[in-house]
Amino acid sequence: MTEAVLLSRVELKNSHTLKVYEENEGYQPLKKVLGKVEPGVIIDDIKESGLRGRGGAGFPAGVKWGFIDKDSPKTKYLACNADEGEPGTFKDRLLMMEDPHQLIEGIIISSYAIGVETAFIYIRGEYHKEADILDAAIAEAYKGGYLGKNIQGTGYDLELILHRGAGSYVCGDETALMESIEGHRGNPRLKPPFPAVVGLYGGPTVINNVETLSAIPFIISKGAEAYSAIGTEKSAGTKLFCVSGNVNNPGVYELPLGFPMKKLIYEVCGGMKEGRKLKGVIPGGSSTPILLPDEIEDLELAYESATPGGFMLGSGAVIVIDDRWCMVKIAARLAKFYAHESCGQCTPCREGTTWTYKILKRIEAGGGQEGDPELLLDIQDNMFGKTLCPLGDAAAMPIIAIVEKFRDEFDQHIKEARCPY
Amino acid sequence: MGNLSDSSIKEIKKIAEKYPTTESALLPALYIAQREKGWLAKETMDDIADVLELPKVRVYGVATFYTMYYKKPMGKYVIQVCTNVSCMITGGEEIYEHLIKVFGIKSGETTGDGLFSLLEVECLGNCGNAPVMQINEDFYENLTIKVVDEIIAKLKK
Numbered sequence: 186m187t188e189a190v191l192l193s194r195v196e197l198k199n200s201h202t203l204k205v206y207e208e209n210e211g212y213q214p215l216k217k218v219l220g221k222v223e224p225g226v227i228i229d230d231i232k233e234s235g236l237r238g239r240g241g242a243g244f245p246a247g248v249k250w251g252f253i254d255k256d257s258p259k260t261k262y263l264a265c266n267a268d269e270g271e272p273g274t275f276k277d278r279l280l281m282m283e284d285p286h287q288l289i290e291g292i293i294i295s296s297y298a299i300g301v302e303t304a305f306i307y308i309r310g311e312y313h314k315e316a317d318i319l320d321a322a323i324a325e326a327y328k329g330g331y332l333g334k335n336i337q338g339t340g341y342d343l344e345l346i347l348h349r350g351a352g353s354y355v356c357g358d359e360t361a362l363m364e365s366i367e368g369h370r371g372n373p374r375l376k377p378p379f380p381a382v383v384g385l386y387g388g389p390t391v392i393n394n395v396e397t398l399s400a401i402p403f404i405i406s407k408g409a410e411a412y413s414a415i416g417t418e419k420s421a422g423t424k425l426f427c428v429s430g431n432v433n434n435p436g437v438y439e440l441p442l443g444f445p446m447k448k449l450i451y452e453v454c455g456g457m458k459e460g461r462k463l464k465g466v467i468p469g470g471s472s473t474p475i476l477l478p479d480e481i482e483d484l485e486l487a488y489e490s491a492t493p494g495g496f497m498l499g500s501g502a503v504i505v506i507d508d509r510w511c512m513v514k515i516a517a518r519l520a521k522f523y524a525h526e527s528c529g530q531c532t533p534c535r536e537g538t539t540w541t542y543k544i545l546k547r548i549e550a551g552g553g554q555e556g557d558p559e560l561l562l563d564i565q566d567n568m569f570g571k572t573l574c575p576l577g578d579a580a581a582m583p584i585i586a587i588v589e590k591f592r593d594e595f596d597q598h599i600k601e602a603r604c605p606y
Numbered sequence: 607m608g609n610l611s612d613s614s615i616k617e618i619k620k621i622a623e624k625y626p627t628t629e630s631a632l633l634p635a636l637y638i639a640q641r642e643k644g645w646l647a648k649e650t651m652d653d654i655a656d657v658l659e660l661p662k663v664r665v666y667g668v669a670t671f672y673t674m675y676y677k678k679p680m681g682k683y684v685i686q687v688c689t690n691v692s693c694m695i696t697g698g699e700e701i702y703e704h705l706i707k708v709f710g711i712k713s714g715e716t717t718g719d720g721l722f723s724l725l726e727v728e729c730l731g732n733c734g735n736a737p738v739m740q741i742n743e744d745f746y747e748n749l750t751i752k753v754v755d756e757i758i759a760k761l762k763k
C-alpha cells in the first residue's frame with residue numbers, strides 16, 4: 186500500500202483537534218516555510234509535485250496559482266471549494282470532519298504562497314456538523330497563532346472565513362461560488378475574465394478544492410518528488426475515491442492514481458452486493474458518462490486514462506449500479522437533478538434540462554414515442570458547450586452516454602409502452 | 607422593524623464586519639433570521655435589508671435562489687430525504703414514498719400537527735452511507751423502512 190497522503194490521521198482518536206494534529210507532525214510544514222521560503226519557490230514546488238485540482242477538472246494546482254499576478258495592486262483572495270455537491274461525492278466531508286487542521290494548514294501555506302491575506306472556505310449548507318467542526322478548528326488555529334495577525338511571529342497575516350452555502354449545486358462552479366460569497370444569487374459569471382484576474386471583490390482569486398489544499402502540507406513536508414513518485418506520470422499522488430451504490434463496502438478510499446477500477450470495485454469494496462451482476466459504473470460523479478462492464482476491464486483511475494466509453498476521473502465519485510436497475514429511470518433521475526439545479530441564466534441549460542427530464546419521465550411512465558432517443562440527443566447537443574458554466578455540459582454528458590449505451594432499453598420502453606423493470 | 611430580535615441584529619452586524627463588503631453577510635444573515643423565526647417571512651427579510659442597508663429586492667432574490675431558506679412556515683422536524691442515484695439504488699425512493707404515505711403529505715408540505723415537514727432533496731453528500739436523510743441538522747444513515755419508522759416514533763414522543 187502507498188503511504189497515506191491525505192488520510193494519515195483520520196483513524197486517530199480526536200483527529201479533528203489541534204492537539205492531535207500538532208502531535209502528529211501538524212503545522213510543521215507551515216513552520217518550515219512561513220517567512221523562510223520565498224512564495225515563488227513554494228509555487229514552483231507545487232508545480233513540480235504534479236498536484237492536479239481534485240474538484241473534478243484536474244487542472245494543475247501550481248499552474249493555477251501561477252496565473253495570479255503577484256504584483257497586482259488589488260487585494261488577492263483564496264477560496265476553498267467545500268461545496269461538495271456532485272452526486273456521489275462525499276470525500277471532502279471526511280477530510281473536514283476528521284482532519285480539518287490539515288485543510289487549514291493547506292490553506293495557510295497556499296495563501297502565503299499566493300500573497301493572500303483573506304481566505305474563505307465555502308462549505309455546502311447541508312454540512313451542518315462538518316461546518317461546526319471546521320468552525321471549532323478555525324477558532325483553535327487562531328488561538329494557536331496559526332491564523333490572524335503576525336502568524337508564528339513571521340509578520341504574515343491571514344484571516345480565514347467560513348462561509349456556508351444554502352442548497353445550490355451550481356455554487357460549486359467557481360464563479361457562482363464567488364457570487365455566493367459576495368452575497369448574491371449563485372449565477373455563474375461570464376469567463377473571461379478568469380478568477381485569477383478578476384475574482385472575489387474584483388481581486389485576483391484562486392479557488393481550490395478541499396482535497397487539493399489538504400495535500401499541500403504533505404508536499405511541503407516530504408517534498409515534491411515524494412508526491413510525484415506516487416501515482417502515474419501524468420496523475421501524481423493519491424486520490425480519494427468515494428464509492429457508493431450496489432457494492433458490499435461503500436466508502437472513501439485513498440488510493441494512488443492509476444489504481445485499477447476493477448480492483449477498486451471487486452477487491453477494495455468487496456465486490457457487488459448479494460453477488461449481483463454489474464450493469465454500469467458512473468466513474469467520477471453524476472456528470473461523467475456511465476461505463477459498461479467491458480469498458481472498465483483494463484481501466485486505470487488516472488486523469489489521462491482513456492477507454493472506448495469515454496472515461497472521466499471527475500471528482501472520484503464512483504457509483505456502482507447492478508442489473509436490477511432500469512437505465513431510463515437512472516437517466517430520468519439524473520435529469521431531474523440537473524433540471525432542479527440549473528440556475529436558469531442560460532436558455533439552453535434552463536430549457537434543455539427541463540425538457541430532458543420531461544421526456545425521460547414520459548418514456549419511463551410508458552408514454553415514449555418513436556424518435557424520443559434522437560430528440561434527447563438533439564437537446565443534449567444544444568446544451569453541450571453552449572452555457573456560461575459547466576452545468577450544461579454536466580447535464581448533457583450522462584444523458585448522451587446512457588441513451589447511446591443503453592439504446593435497446595429505450596426502444597423496449599417505447600415499443601412496450603411501459604417500463605420492463 | 608420590530609420583527610427581528612436585537613440579539614439577531616447584533617449578530618448580523620458583527621458578522622458583516624468580518625467580510626470585505628457588508629452585503630457578503632446576506633447569506634449568514636438569512637440563516638440567523640431563520641434560526642430565530644423558523645422561516646423567512648417578507649417582514650423578516652425586510653428587517654435584514656434594513657440592517658445590511660440593501661434594497662429589499664436583493665434580499666428576496668437571494669432568499670428565493672437557495673433551497674435551504676424556507677419561504678413558508680415549516681414543521682418542528684424538517685425531514686429531507688435524498689432520492690438521487692446513490693440513494694435511489696439503495697432504497698431511498700422507497701423510504702421517501704413510505705414517508706409520503708405515513709404523513710399523508712407531499713414534498714414541501716407539513717403535517718397538520720405542525721410536527722413534520724417532508725422534503726425530497728438532491729444529493730446530501732453522504733452517499734457512502736446511502737440511503738440517507740437529514741432531520742433538521744442531523745444525518746440518519748444506512749436507512750431501512752423499519753429504522754425510519756423507529757426514528758419517527760421516537761420524535762413523536
